Amino acid sequence: MNPIAVVTGAQRGIGFGISSVLSQRGYTVVLCDVDEAGVRQASEQLPGSHFRVLDVQDFDAVAKVMATVEETVGPIAVLVNNAGINRDRMLHRLTESEWDEVLNVNLKGQFNCVRHVAPLMRQRRFGRIINISSASWQGNIGQANYAASKAGVIGLTKTAARELAPFNVTVNAICPGFIDSPMTRRLPPEAFERMMAKIPMGRIGTPEDVGRVVAFLASEDGAYVTGEVINVGGGMVL
Numbered sequence: 001m002n003p004i005a006v007v008t009g010a011q012r013g014i015g016f017g018i019s020s021v022l023s024q025r026g027y028t029v030v031l032c033d034v035d036e037a038g039v040r041q042a043s044e045q046l047p048g049s050h051f052r053v054l055d056v057q058d059f060d061a062v063a064k065v066m067a068t069v070e071e072t073v074g075p076i077a078v079l080v081n082n083a084g085i086n087r088d089r090m091l092h093r094l095t096e097s098e099w100d101e102v103l104n105v106n107l108k109g110q111f112n113c114v115r116h117v118a119p120l121m122r123q124r125r126f127g128r129i130i131n132i133s134s135a136s137w138q139g140n141i142g143q144a145n146y147a148a149s150k151a152g153v154i155g156l157t158k159t160a161a162r163e164l165a166p167f168n169v170t171v172n173a174i175c176p177g178f179i180d181s182p183m184t185r186r187l188p189p190e191a192f193e194r195m196m197a198k199i200p201m202g203r204i205g206t207p208e209d210v211g212r213v214v215a216f217l218a219s220e221d222g223a224y225v226t227g228e229v230i231n232v233g234g235g236m237v238l
């Protein structure tokens, strides 16, 4: 039986790139996303994959979806917490709801998934959890909510890594730099060019650039790596 990988926010962008790479490498991928039509279509493009409609903010819904994946697809070996949103605005204009929305999806969403999957991995003495943070975790103008959520992801990752290491469950974070996705294509052209100018390798990253690092961490080659924060940004953060 192929190992099973659950990827959240998987219907497009980085999540779909991660799902494609894992699918090519022999995983049975379960694509999870809040966008029902999108996740159905995305799953149709990856032979042998499954999909679930899931809002990661909803603690009980995450519990149900993870339980049905275990019952109907099989034991979850790899969890990739990728679902994320941004609501960028300068701090003096940032609204309470923009703060809450971003923290709920980006940070609570990852907690919800780890909370419901880690106990199963612990019992089985095997698991790989990969949390998608961001280069912005170190602070970025107009992204107080986003940066706080992504810095929180690193705290969650390092704590989970310490707690789960004795059970052969690794937990790592990846910080993508500037990756080609609907999220970055929404930027105004001047902001897009400003970000491009910060990349020493001189090209935007692809979702598959991130997917291949996820595949490494999920594989036997990454078995002794835990609690790490890995930049995937063409040298953007050095």
Ligand code: NAD
Residues within 6 Å of the ligand: 008, 009, 010, 011, 012, 013, 014, 015, 032, 033, 034, 035, 054, 055, 056, 057, 082, 083, 084, 085, 105, 109, 132, 133, 134, 135, 136, 175, 176, 177, 178, 179, 180, 181, 182, 183, 184
């Ligand atoms: P994207 O907006 O293209 O895709 C995000 C996906 O998450 C979408 O499919 C969306 O439907 C899904 N999603 C949103 N809210 C959800 C929810 N509540 N429950 C389940 N799914 C939900 O973004 P992307 O650029 O592909 O980003 C993916 C991840 O990578 C995010 O966590 C983002 O913060 C992070 N990231 C992206 C970049 C970049 O340059 N693109 C850089 C650093 C970090």
